[in-house]
Each structure stands twice: as C-alpha cells, then as structure tokens.
Amino acid sequence: MPSMIAIRGTASFRAAAMFRPRSVVLMADPAAPEAAIIARNLAAGGFKGRLYAIGLPAEGLIPAASVEALPEAPDLAVLCLPPALLEPAMAQLAARGCLAAVVPGSAPDLAAISARTGVRAFGQGSFGLCVPSIGLNASLAHIAPAPGKLALVTQSSALARTVLDWAAAESVGFSHVIGIGGNATIGFAMALDWLARDVATGAVLLDIRRIRNRRAFVSAARAVARTRPVVAIRAGGRTADHSGIGDCVMEAALRRAGVLRVSTLDDVLSAAETLARVRPRLGGGPDSARGDRIAIVTNGIGLGQLAADAVLSGGGRLAQLSPEALAAFEMLLPEGWRPGNPLSLGPATGPRIAEAATMLAALPEVDAVVAVHAPAPEEAGDVAAEAMIAAARTGGQRSAPVFVAWTGQATAGRQRQAMAQAGLAVFPTPEAAVRGALHLARDRRNRAAAAELPSREVLELAPDRTAVRRILEAARAGFRRALTEEEALGVLAAYGLPTVPGRLAAGPQEAADAAAMLGFPVVLKILSPDLRHKSEVGGVAVGLSSTAAVKAEAEAMLARVTARRPDARIEGFLVQRQAARALELRMRLGDDPMFGPWIGFGQGGTAADLAEDEAHDLPPLNLTLAGQLIGRSRTARLMGGWRDHAPVNQAAVADALVRLSQIAVDFPEIETLTVNPLFADSLGVLAVDAHLTLRPEGECGVLAIPPYPAELARPWRTRSGEVLEVRPIRPEDAAAHAEAFRKLDPEDVRWRFFSPLKEMAPTLVARLTQIDYDREIAFVAVRRAPDGGEETVGVSRLIRDPGEPASAEFAVIVLKAMKGQGLGRHLMERLFEWGRANGVREVLGHVLADNAPMLAFVRSLGFTLKRSAEEEEVMEARLVL
Missing domain, CATH: 3.30.1490.20 (ATP-grasp fold, A domain)
Known part of the structure; x- marks a missing residue:
C-alpha cells in the first residue's frame, strides 16, 4: 500500500454508483473474518456487472494486484481491511474516481478518513449491501435475499440476518438490504433518498440506533413515506434513556415523517409480512379514514373470539355489518346458527372460510378481514388452503385486504408455507393476524396525518x-x-x-x-x-x-x-x-440528544410527573399540529368538561403551544422551558409558573424540522403598481394553492405538469405546500383580498437533488391575469438568490418543446437549451449560477 496521504480524485460521489453499481471491487485482508463471507456472497449472487478482488484470491472474482491495476474505475468498493489500511485504500480509490464504499469491519476513524479522501461509506460494522434485482450481494448474509419489493435499512447485522432468515421461510423478497452500520459518513438519509425514487421498492423497514443528521433523516423519511409504507424499530431506547422521553421523542419524529413505529421483533416481522403483501383498499367513505374496521371469519368460535379480543385491545374496531350483509351469510352457516362479527361457520368448513372472506372483503363497511382457520377432523386442510389462495387472487384493489391466521403446525405449517409462496399475508395465530391488520391501519393513519392539509388559519405572532x-x-x-x-x-x-x-x-x-x-x-x-x-x-x-x-x-x-x-x-x-379555579396543564420545551428540541403537553400541577400523561411533538408547530398534540394526551378528555367543570377553550391551549414552539425557533439557546401550571378554562389560558434554563454559552439547539423562513417574505410591486407579497410557501397555503390551480388555463396545466390534470389530489397539494426548507424552496406571490383573505397568483419552486445538492430543478407558473407584469422573472430571481445562498451552482429545468413562451422566457434569463436524450418532446434548460 502507498503512503497514508489522502488524495482526492476529481470525481464526485454518485448515489447510483453505490446502489446501482456496474462494477464492484473487494479489497480484503485474508485474515479479516468478513472477507471470505463477502467474497462467497459476491460470487454466488449472480451480479450482472463485473467483480474484482484485490488482496484475496476468490473464485468468481477477477483478481487484480492493486487499484491502479484495475482495468476500470469501480463504482463500489467493499473494504475488509484492518483500520490502519483503510485510509491508503480509500485514497487510491478516490484517485481512480471510486467514491462509494462499504466497510464491514472496525473503522473508528471512518468519518475523518472519509472527509480527507472524499470516499463515502456505509460503516463501520456495516452488514453490507444487497440489491437482489441486479444480483448484488455484498453482505454478511447467511441466506441470499430473493428479489422483491421490501427494503430493509438496518444498523444491526443480527437483526438483518433474522429478517432474512424469516423472509426466506415466508417467501418474502427484497429490493434492497442496506447495512448502515455505525452511520459515520453515509447514513439513513442517503439510503432513504434513494429508496424514495426507486420504483421497485414497495415498503421500507428501518432498524434505528443512532441518527447522525436529524434534519436530513426526517426529511428523507418523509419523502419515502409519502408514497409507500415505512416501519421503524429502535432497540435500546429505554435502556439509553430510563425516563422514556427519548423514546417518545423518536416516536414523535417518526410520526411527523409518516413512519410507523413498532416496539418488538414480532411487530417488525408482522409488519414486514403485512407490508410486503398487502395494500389497503382504494376509496371508502368518511368512516374508513381510520382503516381499522375489521371483520373476522372463522371455523372455530374460540379462535374467533381471541381475534375479536385482539382487535379491541389493539385499539381497532369490529366492523358493524349491515342487516343486508348479515343475511347474505346465512346460507353459509349450519342450521340454527346466526351470523355476526366474528362470523363463525362451524368446524369442517375450511373451504367456506375463503368464500366468506371474499364476501366480507367486498363490503364497504369493512377495512380488513381476518380469516381464522383451525385444523379439523375429516377436513381436507390442503383443499381449504388452496381455496384461500384462489380467493385471494380474485380480490381487486377495491376489496379489503385479507389477513389469514392458519393455526397449528404439524399439518398447518406446510399449508401456511404454500399460502405464503402464493403471496398471502398468513400468520400462525389470530393475534398475529390482527396485529398485521392494525399495523396497516396505523400506517394509513400515520401517513394521512403527516400529509394532512391544515386550515388557512395562521397564528400571526408579533413577539417582543x-x-x-x-x-x-x-x-x-x-x-x-x-x-x-x-x-x-x-x-x-x-x-x-x-x-x-x-x-x-x-x-x-x-x-x-x-x-x-x-x-x-x-x-x-x-x-x-x-x-x-x-x-x-x-x-x-x-x-x-x-x-x-x-x-x-x-x-x-x-x-x-x-x-x-x-x-x-x-x-x-x-x-x-391568585388565579381562579381552572384545569391545570403543563407544557414543556426540552432537548433530545438525537432529535433535538421537543415539546411536551399533558396534565399539570405538582403531580404531573407521577401522572405520566405527556404527549410529544417537535417544533415548529402550527395550530393543526398543536391540536393533534393535545388530542394525543389523556388530559384531552378532561378538556371537554366533566361534572361541574366547563369545557376548556382548546383553541387557546393550541395557541399557547404554537407560541412556545416559536420561542424554540427564535431562541435556540434555550435548553428547557416548563410552564406548570398552565391554567385553562372556558375563557382561555394563564401561565402561573415557569422555569427556563439556557444552554451553555455558545451552544444552540438544532430543530429536526426546518422552521418557516419568514425572513424571506418581501413586498413586490408589479408593472401596473399593485403590491404583492412574495414569500415562502407554507402548509396553510394548501387551499389557496388548490384554488390557484383551478384558475389555470388547461394549456398552462399541461405545460407545467406534463399532463392534462383536471384537479390536484390532496396528496399532491400536501407535497407542494409542506416542504423541507433546507432542501427546497417555493415562493408564492400573494394578493391580499379586501376581506383579509389571500389569493395565490404565482409560484416558483427550486428543488435540490438530494444526491447532488449543488444542482437543483426549477418550476414556475403565473396566473394568466398576472402575465406581462414581470412577476415570473421576479419569482425566478428569488429562486436564484436562494440558490446562491444555499450552495446551488446549477439550475436545471425541463420544458415541453411546444411551450414556446417558456422557452423564450428561460432564454431571456440566460439558460441554455438542448433537446432531452430520453424524451424527444422535452427540452432541457440549464443555467450556471
């Protein structure tokens, strides 16, 4: 190996080189315990690219004497080397242009080495990287993962092996298995950013120990959760923090991102089984929003009752079947039996369970079906399992998902395996199947809450x-x-x-x-x-x-x-x-080592700590989020009034929480702030006692979620003399954004969205108005109406590429009535100003070739144009800032 001097190459890191490599090199010390395992897995994976080995003879890998001797610059390197040899190896790789690596072994200085060489790596102690669709298995796996739609992102090698072992038995496949390891240089954010853009990934499992960049993690997790389920587990949360606050704060952070948090390994495997195979039904009325109305069908009354108990104890609801629906099931029941929920068909009716499950799944009042089967004498269990498989294949996207509890082992084990191979969500117990159904419901609620469109109401603060x-x-x-x-x-x-x-x-x-x-x-x-x-x-x-x-x-x-x-x-x-009699509440601002400032709300008074009633969220809060925080506390029930106590003014309490949140935003040097008691009654709130501590001199808290950049708001005068406010977009602009879309000409819509949209879906409105101000910016031009309302008349947007933050893509649109006023140019100039301040060096855009006005506009701004190599009808616009 050459000297320890770190040498940077001229290339830049590309996420595709890590997650979609065309060539891989294994640099290994034969004495390293991981080397032989990874060499064997690489050779056996069926990788579609080229595999090289340096330092270790390995069958199936092309030998090379050194990095310099390789016939090409590899995309990805796997480094099974002693810590002392890592830096020279990474320097050699950087010099050849390879900047992506996996480090399975010990590397205590990996972050510093990465900073000096420019090579970014998963590690130390990474489980490795698997992309089954291209045959890449650069991991410590004992079982090669099959291709599929589930992605596993983990810091624990033991958990990864456990999930892979379970998946092999359950016929569950993976799009990616990503070993984060010590999270020194490449962590969760980059992995999640890649998965958010990967169409082959249908669901994501996260095993979290340590988050290095809280803002990047929350933003990337939210990007993934917008389009697919994400489930997370954190082992050791209670061990690291006996108060449990850190665990609650992590759950709050995951909730804000739309991620489902689970607590046990059983829950992880149950969630994996569910998410890998099941999707919620499309459509449904207002009562389906919670997604937890469960119907149970069984061939054993006792097992059906166990399932019903699990539904209720898990916070779900037993679906209330209409009289017409119940009447339809009478023909499936033995004489004298009455239909209900659970629907018990009697013993030796295995094949009928499938028929009944299909009928229940078609009912609009049912969100999920749990079909529970017990072995029965003189029953052809294999026939019953085949009937369940056939029934599952007939269900469409508008049918409720079916969760199968196929109990027993001697005969049922083989039948469960057959159903798993056929793609059914099948479990060994009623409780496990119900848990799967409730996971789906919780995921649905979490993601809906994360994308909830707030009202127009904004609490305008004017603090001193x-x-x-x-x-x-x-x-x-x-x-x-x-x-x-x-x-x-x-x-x-x-x-x-x-x-x-x-x-x-x-x-x-x-x-x-x-x-x-x-x-x-x-x-x-x-x-x-x-x-x-x-x-x-x-x-x-x-x-x-x-x-x-x-x-x-x-x-x-x-x-x-x-x-x-x-x-x-x-x-x-x-x-x-002395204040008058009122309900005593407590609200707190604290700090978590992993996720930073947090806000707690719950019961107040001298017994607040003993009551253990505190719900948590992260600042910044708006009124909608503050209302949700209040609703998660047990105290919320008291706030509705009881006996001789009048209901509390909950709007005033939400107002107080938003003000506390703004203090955290404006003064990051504050470490803790407790208001206890906060008296609340029908008239409002009154802070009676408070305690505030500052951080050590020079320290400041960093919010996990970027606050609204109010300082970027400015007035702007049109050519006709009208004064508009041009400011960053905020979530409360959702309704105005949708209204502005409806006023666009159909041609403008096609030019902006590349398709003839007639209405923006709520999910798209949420995506466009709930943005991460570190990663992107959107400026809205707002006209004030005489009644105080606001009308959006123009929008510009600049989105940074997560893999290459110096590059960003723009979009701009102005209502027809405002064209010719110079507004479009001003909105673009605001983008350029923000981009320069945030390290953006190049602005890109895609314009339909028939959009002559926009092509002329971007030329006037200095963009160069060329036809897209991928799409003939699209022009690429590029501007160096």
Missing part, C-alpha cells in the same frame, strides 16, 4: 424579541443559566402568552405591600435559583387574603425553607395574584 433578548442577556451577565420565575414568565409574556400578574419583594414587609397593590387573594413563592420545585420545601403558599397573612407567611416560609435547605440562596419572594 428585544425584551426576551434583554432577559436572557441579564441572566448571562449574572453567570446564570437558570432564569428566575419572574424572568421566565416575562419571556412568555413577550410572546403574547397570558401570565399571572406578580411583583418581586425583598422581604416579608415588601411582600405584604406588593400583595396590597395586586389585590387579594394572592400566592406567595420563595425566590431561589437553587430550588427547582419550591413546593417540596414549603416555598409556596396560596389563598393569602390580607397583608398580615402575607407578612406572617413570608416570615414562616423563610424560616421553613432555610431549615430544610440551608444551602439554598434566597433572593426574596414573588407575590402573584
């Missing part, structure tokens, strides 16, 4: 950021990371959140004077930076109704607290006007 800055600077000047309660409430007040009136008092007499000014009754609190929970040491008194009572309590409190905590620094008292 200068006041907050002064408060935080005062704490820093005093070398304090913890703010006083008065300071913390001041931060909330600066963001428009109602706070209880209060005054500081140096001693007992001053506290009594402050109480007289505020009015009675009052609450008295000790002030100390060393007392996080003042009530635990007798530092809070309520219901004080006279100056004498306040003075006496202040003296007693001072003595009480000093006796219990002699080390605590006492800085006086806080006197507050």
Whole structure:
C-alpha cells in the first residue's frame, strides 16, 4: 500500500454508483473474518456487472494486484481491511474516481478518513449491501435475499440476518438490504433518498440506533413515506434513556415523517409480512379514514373470539355489518346458527372460510378481514388452503385486504408455507393476524396525518424579541443559566402568552405591600435559583387574603425553607395574584440528544410527573399540529368538561403551544422551558409558573424540522403598481394553492405538469405546500383580498437533488391575469438568490418543446437549451449560477 496521504480524485460521489453499481471491487485482508463471507456472497449472487478482488484470491472474482491495476474505475468498493489500511485504500480509490464504499469491519476513524479522501461509506460494522434485482450481494448474509419489493435499512447485522432468515421461510423478497452500520459518513438519509425514487421498492423497514443528521433523516423519511409504507424499530431506547422521553421523542419524529413505529421483533416481522403483501383498499367513505374496521371469519368460535379480543385491545374496531350483509351469510352457516362479527361457520368448513372472506372483503363497511382457520377432523386442510389462495387472487384493489391466521403446525405449517409462496399475508395465530391488520391501519393513519392539509388559519405572532433578548442577556451577565420565575414568565409574556400578574419583594414587609397593590387573594413563592420545585420545601403558599397573612407567611416560609435547605440562596419572594379555579396543564420545551428540541403537553400541577400523561411533538408547530398534540394526551378528555367543570377553550391551549414552539425557533439557546401550571378554562389560558434554563454559552439547539423562513417574505410591486407579497410557501397555503390551480388555463396545466390534470389530489397539494426548507424552496406571490383573505397568483419552486445538492430543478407558473407584469422573472430571481445562498451552482429545468413562451422566457434569463436524450418532446434548460 502507498503512503497514508489522502488524495482526492476529481470525481464526485454518485448515489447510483453505490446502489446501482456496474462494477464492484473487494479489497480484503485474508485474515479479516468478513472477507471470505463477502467474497462467497459476491460470487454466488449472480451480479450482472463485473467483480474484482484485490488482496484475496476468490473464485468468481477477477483478481487484480492493486487499484491502479484495475482495468476500470469501480463504482463500489467493499473494504475488509484492518483500520490502519483503510485510509491508503480509500485514497487510491478516490484517485481512480471510486467514491462509494462499504466497510464491514472496525473503522473508528471512518468519518475523518472519509472527509480527507472524499470516499463515502456505509460503516463501520456495516452488514453490507444487497440489491437482489441486479444480483448484488455484498453482505454478511447467511441466506441470499430473493428479489422483491421490501427494503430493509438496518444498523444491526443480527437483526438483518433474522429478517432474512424469516423472509426466506415466508417467501418474502427484497429490493434492497442496506447495512448502515455505525452511520459515520453515509447514513439513513442517503439510503432513504434513494429508496424514495426507486420504483421497485414497495415498503421500507428501518432498524434505528443512532441518527447522525436529524434534519436530513426526517426529511428523507418523509419523502419515502409519502408514497409507500415505512416501519421503524429502535432497540435500546429505554435502556439509553430510563425516563422514556427519548423514546417518545423518536416516536414523535417518526410520526411527523409518516413512519410507523413498532416496539418488538414480532411487530417488525408482522409488519414486514403485512407490508410486503398487502395494500389497503382504494376509496371508502368518511368512516374508513381510520382503516381499522375489521371483520373476522372463522371455523372455530374460540379462535374467533381471541381475534375479536385482539382487535379491541389493539385499539381497532369490529366492523358493524349491515342487516343486508348479515343475511347474505346465512346460507353459509349450519342450521340454527346466526351470523355476526366474528362470523363463525362451524368446524369442517375450511373451504367456506375463503368464500366468506371474499364476501366480507367486498363490503364497504369493512377495512380488513381476518380469516381464522383451525385444523379439523375429516377436513381436507390442503383443499381449504388452496381455496384461500384462489380467493385471494380474485380480490381487486377495491376489496379489503385479507389477513389469514392458519393455526397449528404439524399439518398447518406446510399449508401456511404454500399460502405464503402464493403471496398471502398468513400468520400462525389470530393475534398475529390482527396485529398485521392494525399495523396497516396505523400506517394509513400515520401517513394521512403527516400529509394532512391544515386550515388557512395562521397564528400571526408579533413577539417582543428585544425584551426576551434583554432577559436572557441579564441572566448571562449574572453567570446564570437558570432564569428566575419572574424572568421566565416575562419571556412568555413577550410572546403574547397570558401570565399571572406578580411583583418581586425583598422581604416579608415588601411582600405584604406588593400583595396590597395586586389585590387579594394572592400566592406567595420563595425566590431561589437553587430550588427547582419550591413546593417540596414549603416555598409556596396560596389563598393569602390580607397583608398580615402575607407578612406572617413570608416570615414562616423563610424560616421553613432555610431549615430544610440551608444551602439554598434566597433572593426574596414573588407575590402573584391568585388565579381562579381552572384545569391545570403543563407544557414543556426540552432537548433530545438525537432529535433535538421537543415539546411536551399533558396534565399539570405538582403531580404531573407521577401522572405520566405527556404527549410529544417537535417544533415548529402550527395550530393543526398543536391540536393533534393535545388530542394525543389523556388530559384531552378532561378538556371537554366533566361534572361541574366547563369545557376548556382548546383553541387557546393550541395557541399557547404554537407560541412556545416559536420561542424554540427564535431562541435556540434555550435548553428547557416548563410552564406548570398552565391554567385553562372556558375563557382561555394563564401561565402561573415557569422555569427556563439556557444552554451553555455558545451552544444552540438544532430543530429536526426546518422552521418557516419568514425572513424571506418581501413586498413586490408589479408593472401596473399593485403590491404583492412574495414569500415562502407554507402548509396553510394548501387551499389557496388548490384554488390557484383551478384558475389555470388547461394549456398552462399541461405545460407545467406534463399532463392534462383536471384537479390536484390532496396528496399532491400536501407535497407542494409542506416542504423541507433546507432542501427546497417555493415562493408564492400573494394578493391580499379586501376581506383579509389571500389569493395565490404565482409560484416558483427550486428543488435540490438530494444526491447532488449543488444542482437543483426549477418550476414556475403565473396566473394568466398576472402575465406581462414581470412577476415570473421576479419569482425566478428569488429562486436564484436562494440558490446562491444555499450552495446551488446549477439550475436545471425541463420544458415541453411546444411551450414556446417558456422557452423564450428561460432564454431571456440566460439558460441554455438542448433537446432531452430520453424524451424527444422535452427540452432541457440549464443555467450556471
């Protein structure tokens, strides 16, 4: 090997070289334990490209003396080398133009080596990479994965082998098996970005231990989940964080991305079985939105009841069958039996289960069917299994999916295998089949929630950021990371959140004077930076109704607290006007090592921690997301009112959560902020107590989801003198975006979307309005209506290529009534400005060859044009910024 000096080549990394290589080189030390396994798998995989080996004689691989001696620059390298030899090997590869690698073994400095050489790698400890459709098996697999539509992205080699072993028995195939390993240079984001564009991938399984780039992960996961199911498991979440907060925050992050989180290996395999074989039915009325109305058919009453119990305990619903539907099943039942759900056909009726399952699947009130079969005497079990296979083949996309529970083993095992090979979702127990059906329902709800179109309502905030800055600077000047309660409430007040009136008092007499000014009754609190929970040491008194009572309590409190905590620094008292009776809530801003700032909401008061009622989400929040967060807490049921308690103003609570979210966006130096209690009643909310801590000097939190770039909004004047607002698009623009589309000429629609769309589907509207502001930008030109509403009159968009972020594709469209005003040019110039600021060097676009106005427009902007090599009717426009 040559010297350790890292040498960068002139090539750039290409995702296709990693995931669709035409040539692969194995560079191996024969003593490396992984080398022989990977060499054997490479040779046996039937790879359609060329395979080379350096350092290890391997049958089926073309030997080469060195990287320089290879007849071509390989696309992908697999490095089974000692850590000391990795950098020189990667330097040689970079010099030849190979920048994609897999590192199965130890590589503690892989990130630094990658930065120096430019070679990006899966590892350290990567399971490897399998792409069965091209015969690539550069992995440590003990079983070669078959081609299929399931993608597995994992950090655990043990889990990968387990899933592959299960899949071989269940006849489940894979589009990709990707071993992330230590996630040092290439992680989940790049893998998910590739899978999002891969038409052969129908569903994705994720095994997550560590996320290196939280923003890139959430964005890429969301891109995949928009078009296919994604299921994730995280082992060790509770072990790493005994409080469970980190686990809850991960679930919140996955939920925002539309990913289904599961907790056990059984759930992973059940989800894999479901997602590899089953798709939800198309269409359905409003009651089908949850996707969890399950019908059960069985040849054994007991097994049917077990399935029904599993549906209800899992949060699903037993489908309510109409009288007409029930009447149709009477001919399948023994004499004297009555139809219901579960529908029990009686023993020795195996073949009839398939017929009944098909009939149930066709009912509009059914979202999924669980068909449960038990072995029966004098029954031809093989015939029953064949009937189930035949029935499954007759179901269309508008039929509900069927989950088969084929119980037993001695005879049923062989029959289950036959059904699995035929593509049925088949399970060994009723509970497992129900779990599969509920996974599908949860996935449907998760993805729908992630793409939910919010209302037009935007909470327009006008916080006093200068006041907050002064408060935080005062704490820093005093070398304090913890703010006083008065300071913390001041931060909330600066963001428009109602706070209880209060005054500081140096001693007992001053506290009594402050109480007289505020009015009675009052609450008295000790002030100390060393007392996080003042009530635990007798530092809070309520219901004080006279100056004498306040003075006496202040003296007693001072003595009480000093006796219990002699080390605590006492800085006086806080006197507050006592709020009226209300529901006590708590909202919190915290920080997670993996996903950054999070928001928690739930029951408040002194017993909040014991109640364990807290729902979590990630900032930024809008009103729709805040409402969903409230709904996930148990406290939401109390907010509807009970007995003599009036319903709480939930809109005011959602408003408070959005304001807390904006504090996290505007002041990333805040580490924690707790509001407890937040009083809530029918009139609104009132923050009574708050605690805020700052991060160490120089540290800032990084949100997993980029916030709305409000600073990019600007007014712009048309040639006719009308003033429009040009700003980044936001989710609340969904309705206006759809309305603008309806106003477009059909020809403009064809030119923009390359097809004659008549209406934008909600999923497309969500995709166009819910964007990742780190990866793309869309500017909308907005006209204000006299009633305060907004009309979108033009849109421009620039989307960066995840694999090559210096390149981005543009799109622009302007309503016919606004053409000739210079708006299109201005919208494009805003794109160029954003692109230059974010490292975009080249802007690309595709224009239909008959779109003469757009071709002339892009020429005037400096684009060069050439005909597309792939599509004769398309012109490629290119501009170097």
